[in-house]
Amino acid sequence: MSAPSGPPLTFAEAFDLPLSVDLRTAARAFGVCSGTAYKLIRLGRFPCPVLRVGGRYRIPTAYLLRSLGIEERPVYAVDLEAGAAHAARLQHATHHGTEVPA
Structure with a gap:
């Protein structure tokens, strides 16, 4: 073998x-x-x-x-940080009426 x-x-x-x-x-x-x-x-x-x-x-x-x-795939700190950054961009764009980059 x-x-x-x-x-x-x-x-x-x-x-x-x-x-x-x-x-x-x-x-x-x-x-x-x-x-x-x-x-x-x-x-x-x-x-x-x-x-x-x-x-x-x-x-x-x-x-x-x-x-x-x-x-399930575990959640890593890097994933959380990336998600938080994306959420902040969405919130900023919503308040300022701008488009959010992907």
Whole structure:
């Protein structure tokens, strides 16, 4: 049996994943090697839904995280600051009758 394709994903890495990931990344998240991941797909036993796109497998990140028991994305201080800044711009624009940049 082969070793996993790198160290398992950390929470920070998992929350920074794009909307879908390749099979190697999903295998890392589950702590298995790519060969085991392919075998699980062939057997219909991969722990989350897998999409076949062309000749490659893609795993939607939402399904991957849910399969790992992660139901919600945590809120980080940076997210709160960005949200507060956006709310302040909206409030300023409302009071001054100007458009709000996105």
